[in-house]
Amino acid sequence: LSLSLVPSMPVGVEDATSSASITLRVQPQLTIGTLKEQVFRDYGFPPAAQRWIIGQSLCRDGRSLG
Numbered sequence: 365l366s367l368s369l370v371p372s373m374p375v376g377v378e379d380a381t382s383s384a385s386i387t388l389r390v391q392p393q394l395t396i397g398t399l400k401e402q403v404f405r406d407y408g409f410p411p412a413a414q415r416w417i418i419g420q421s422l423c424r425d426g427r428s429l430g
Contacts, residue, residue, distance in 0.1 A: 373429065375399075377416075379409055392430030396423045 373392055378385040386407060390399060400411035416423040 375429070377403060377409070377414070379413070381413065384409075390429060393428050395425065396427050396429075397425030399429075400425065 371392060372389040374387055375390050376385060376387050386403075388399075388403070396416050397411075399416070400414050403409050403414060404411050418429065
């Protein structure tokens with residue numbers, strides 16, 4: 365039996381307009397734009413209202429997490 369594990373990392377997402385926050389396990393090769401769409405579909409946070417910050421840098425939609 366061979367199992368292929370896809371690397372993933374936990375990412376916290378907060379809504380700046382409310383106290384809502386979620387933690388996602390995401391694949392590092394996904395782009396910020398793709399993740400914004402996923403968060404919108406799954407949780408209803410509009411992509412235009414999302415701000416993704418990694419370290420101390422505001423991320424652009426084309427950037428990957430990896």
